[in-house]
Amino acid sequence: ISDGLYQAMEQDKRIILMGQDIAEYGGAFKVTQGFLEKFGRDRVINTPIIESGAIGAALGLAIEGFKPIVEMQFSDFVTCGFNQIVNNLAKLNYRWGQNADVLIRMPTGAGVGAGPFHSQSTEGWFFQTPGLKLVYPSNPTDAKGLLVASINEVNPVLYFEHKALYRSIKEEIYDNIYSTEIGKGNYIKHGNTASIITYGLGVRWAKEIVERNNLDIEIVDLRTLLPFDKDIIEETIKKTNRVLLLQEDTFTGGVMAELSAYITENLFDYLDAPVVRVGSLDTPVPFATELEANFLASARLEEKLNFLLNY
Numbered sequence: 001i002s003d004g005l006y007q008a009m010e011q012d013k014r015i016i017l018m019g020q021d022i023a024e025y026g027g028a029f030k031v032t033q034g035f036l037e038k039f040g041r042d043r044v045i046n047t048p049i050i051e052s053g054a055i056g057a058a059l060g061l062a063i064e065g066f067k068p069i070v071e072m073q074f075s076d077f078v079t080c081g082f083n084q085i086v087n088n089l090a091k092l093n094y095r096w097g098q099n100a101d102v103l104i105r106m107p108t109g110a111g112v113g114a115g116p117f118h119s120q121s122t123e124g125w126f127f128q129t130p131g132l133k134l135v136y137p138s139n140p141t142d143a144k145g146l147l148v149a150s151i152n153e154v155n156p157v158l159y160f161e162h163k164a165l166y167r168s169i170k171e172e173i174y175d176n177i178y179s180t181e182i183g184k185g186n187y188i189k190h191g192n193t194a195s196i197i198t199y200g201l202g203v204r205w206a207k208e209i210v211e212r213n214n215l216d217i218e219i220v221d222l223r224t225l226l227p228f229d230k231d232i233i234e235e236t237i238k239k240t241n242r243v244l245l246l247q248e249d250t251f252t253g254g255v256m257a258e259l260s261a262y263i264t265e266n267l268f269d270y271l272d273a274p275v276v277r278v279g280s281l282d283t284p285v286p287f288a289t290e291l292e293a294n295f296l297a298s299a300r301l302e303e304k305l306n307f308l309l310n311y
Helices: 002-011 035-039 051-063 075-089 092-096 140-152 201-212 230-240 255-266 289-295 298-310
Strands: 015-019 044-046 067-071 103-108 133-135 157-162 186-189 194-198 217-221 224-226 243-250 276-280
Touching (some): 002 035, 051 067, 186 230, 217 230, 230 255, 243 255, 255 276, 276 298
Parallel strands (some): 243 276
């Protein structure tokens, strides 16, 4: 993420970073460490603790021809800027053809013992809003490529980066700047007996259970939630005829509820078992790590997967 931001800023002088403590401190997760020294205070801007103001200022800058990137210190705090996103950013192009060239970085997710106000999965809050794109990488290669693609968009993108993935997985990525197409899913593993469709931390959970049990299961990483890749969903279900939809977000009303409806309506004839959904409990995220582990969707994944395979 840091590499993609740095190289994009080198290439495009219109890019301005905005957020709480992103300058001297380098951000809560140190993604922008060293950026102030390289790009200066006019392009790396600490904002007050007022998310609505930061997003509104970013929109004004976009109208003036800049490319603002706003960091929510935690995606939970985006609630304070909700109106700016769903009623201004998302609708500006529709209202008078004005591009709202704003990217919002959203450190998100649980699994780090941070409690109910710093651990929520917030993508579902925006999934129903036309005019937004929601991007959610699961690995370093996609994190850089999808970020660069999000920067290149001329209308608003919410880019979700899972806090538990920041420093827990490693892989070699390309040194040069590159982009990964938004709206296209990816096969993490090919298989024949069932498909797990997921995103973000769910990809790690799916890989762990499939590898531990040596299962012949296909894993699809959505990568983009809005718009989601209907072609890859159709392709994998026609191949395996069984599907499990896995999300970290709480169970009711999440992204996978819409995917379940889409599959049932359009691909029912290819199914040999019910569509199975796995999500986290419909409660606030617990602080205690033992309770958080039970809260998360991963606690019920194996049981639900066995049900699907044995149906």
